[in-house]
Amino acid sequence: MLDLLRRIWLRKSAAIGLIVVLLIVLVALLAPLIAPEDPNRQDLMGRLQSPNWEHWLGTDSFGRDQLSRLIFGARISLMVGVVAVALAAFLGGAIGLLGGYYGGGIDNVLMRLIDVLMAFPTLLLAIVFLAMLGERLGGLSNIMVAVGVASTPHFARLVRGQVLSIKEQDFVEAARALGGSAGRLMVRHILVNSLSPVIVFATLRVATVILTEASLSFLGLGVPPPTPTWGGMVAEGTRFLQRAPWLSLIPGVAIMVTVLAFNLFGDGLRDALDPKLRGVGDVSAREY
Amino acid sequence: MWKYVLRRFLITVPTIFGVITLAFLMIRLAPGDPAELLLGDYVGISAEVLEDLRRKIGVDRPWYVQYLFYLRDFLTGDLGTSFRTGRPVLQEIVSQFPFTLMLAVAGVVFAVVMGVPTGVLAAMRRNSWLDYISTTLAMVWVSSPSFWFGILLIYVFAFLLGWFPVFGAGKGGNWGSLALHLVLPAIAVGARSAALITRISRSAMLDILSLDYIRTARAKGVVERLVVYKHALRNALIPIITVIGLDMAYLLSGTVIIETVFSRPGLGKYVIDGVYARDYSTVQGGIVVFAIFVLLVNLLVDLSYAVIDPRIRYA
Numbered sequence A: 001m002l003d004l005l006r007r008i009w010l011r012k013s014a015a016i017g018l019i020v021v022l023l024i025v026l027v028a029l030l031a032p033l034i035a036p037e038d039p040n041r042q043d044l045m046g047r048l049q050s051p052n053w054e055h056w057l058g059t060d061s062f063g064r065d066q067l068s069r070l071i072f073g074a075r076i077s078l079m080v081g082v083v084a085v086a087l088a089a090f091l092g093g094a095i096g097l098l099g100g101y102y103g104g105g106i107d108n109v110l111m112r113l114i115d116v117l118m119a120f121p122t123l124l125l126a127i128v129f130l131a132m133l134g135e136r137l138g139g140l141s142n143i144m145v146a147v148g149v150a151s152t153p154h155f156a157r158l159v160r161g162q163v164l165s166i167k168e169q170d171f172v173e174a175a176r177a178l179g180g181s182a183g184r185l186m187v188r189h190i191l192v193n194s195l196s197p198v199i200v201f202a203t204l205r206v207a208t209v210i211l212t213e214a215s216l217s218f219l220g221l222g223v224p225p226p227t228p229t230w231g232g233m234v235a236e237g238t239r240f241l242q243r244a245p246w247l248s249l250i251p252g253v254a255i256m257v258t259v260l261a262f263n264l265f266g267d268g269l270r271d272a273l274d275p276k277l278r279g280v281g282d283v284s285a286r287e288y
Numbered sequence B: 001m002w003k004y005v006l007r008r009f010l011i012t013v014p015t016i017f018g019v020i021t022l023a024f025l026m027i028r029l030a031p032g033d034p035a036e037l038l039l040g041d042y043v044g045i046s047a048e049v050l051e052d053l054r055r056k057i058g059v060d061r062p063w064y065v066q067y068l069f070y071l072r073d074f075l076t077g078d079l080g081t082s083f084r085t086g087r088p089v090l091q092e093i094v095s096q097f098p099f100t101l102m103l104a105v106a107g108v109v110f111a112v113v114m115g116v117p118t119g120v121l122a123a124m125r126r127n128s129w130l131d132y133i134s135t136t137l138a139m140v141w142v143s144s145p146s147f148w149f150g151i152l153l154i155y156v157f158a159f160l161l162g163w164f165p166v167f168g169a170g171k172g173g174n175w176g177s178l179a180l181h182l183v184l185p186a187i188a189v190g191a192r193s194a195a196l197i198t199r200i201s202r203s204a205m206l207d208i209l210s211l212d213y214i215r216t217a218r219a220k221g222v223v224e225r226l227v228v229y230k231h232a233l234r235n236a237l238i239p240i241i242t243v244i245g246l247d248m249a250y251l252l253s254g255t256v257i258i259e260t261v262f263s264r265p266g267l268g269k270y271v272i273d274g275v276y277a278r279d280y281s282t283v284q285g286g287i288v289v290f291a292i293f294v295l296l297v298n299l300l301v302d303l304s305y306a307v308i309d310p311r312i313r314y315a
Helices: A002-010 A012-030 A066-102 A104-119 A122-134 A139-166 A169-178 A183-192 A195-216 A230-238 A247-273 A280-284 B002-028 B033-040 B047-057 B063-075 B091-125 B130-144 B146-160 B173-207 B212-219 B224-261 B267-276 B280-308
Strands: none
Touching: A002 A247, A012 A169, A066 A104, A066 A139, A066 A195, A066 A230, A066 A247, A066 B267, A104 A139, A104 B002, A104 B280, A122 A139, A122 A195, A122 B002, A122 B224, A122 B267, A122 B280, A139 A183, A139 A195, A183 A195, A183 A280, A183 B224, A195 A230, A195 A247, A195 B146, A230 B146, A247 B146, A247 B224, A247 B267, A280 B146, A280 B173, B002 B063, B002 B280, B033 B047, B091 B130, B091 B173, B091 B224, B091 B267, B091 B280, B130 B173, B146 B173, B146 B224, B173 B224, B212 B224, B224 B280, B267 B280
């Protein structure tokens, strides 16, 4: 672990990525302590203020402090990013593991299903899942499930590919000869050995999922107001783009910096874990 | 070659069938009674009227019967009727689709025109300031949300400089107006792809420029320009086209949101408006056409490999 951290540290861009990610996590965790105001406190007399000493990033159309909303918005982005990716890794991992290990009919059926899901752009798929869920889980959970399920096919493909190459190796054969059950072989031997690319892909995927969540919030399909979300803040700001451009532009910068940090950290992690994994990231970067 | 084309096409057919089925299931599993949704905000509707309406739109039958009717309608080009407008969904999609196609093609053109030369130049001048600036900008661009970038473009080029119109797609039939309305959305849609293509072009060119046959070409005195464009770039094109192809699905996904940012008509905006209004037949028809479009683009990309790299045809 220490060796891994040292190798990440040696790459300047990866180290910067890691530091920024940790900072954003810290900001999200400490939001109630460091935010100057309650993010939902309205002050209609002081609406649309430009950045000043009292409100460093100005106020929105309800007079709410933009900096406080930005700080609290980090919570939604990170939470959706991490939980949705964990869900996608779990579901996709299970599908990839079963398909890759058993092969034949099971694999065929699962992979055709994955093909079908991959025909839909991820954002569109997430929107349709959101429509399907309706009011069932409620706000934040809906988004996490919809984005998570929409990201599942990518993990399934990745894990299946890993399983196909690892299951042919001698140590798996040896474990089977010693009488290991299918479940034990899959989890203890194959899955554990295919984790590196999955971890790298998951890190990079957090970046993609944060963009998807921001897009959904921008479209008004994300966590409902008044909860502050970065995508929602960009959308609200567009109505005052000429008068108060910072309302839209600053939350966008926050999204960009967070996504960039995860991308840099993911790239560095990939190189540090195994230089042979080059290319894993390029897959993740291609859509959201 | 034709055998390859046919085989590749036949693989796509079951996936299209799967897409149509999945769209049916997704919409049927959505909450709410379609008949009640159709009536919208009318209150105090009697049970008989609701029952009658359910029979009329066919949702009173078991799901598998509904599915068979849905398949039959789909194959005959009937995608249902929009609850909102009362017009056939297919007719509406046909009128919206050209706008999305135009935006996607313009986005790809922008991405390729920006990405390939920048990547090639960065590779040829490795570790120069041009290389550093282009790779850094590409990383930043890959990480920025397209809707935000679209808003930034609107603010700078429409509000501050007044060079381009802000909203809509321009007047039909007036090519100048259509083109002028297309510039900013196309840049917003294509920016991320341009960044990706820059990165891939750079690394593909670097890989190839270090190969022996390039050294041979240089050693026998071939002009550098020819080495780069004829020997290297041509072979670097395969990974570049792969990325462009894979990226098309993302780019189409981008049109969904950019159409909303610029209030442009198009398939993406049509589906989003359908979601807002809970007009499920619109959403169903829209996503199926979207997915089929993505599958056809993937098919075209695969076929283009076969043209560029003859080894694939015989594999």
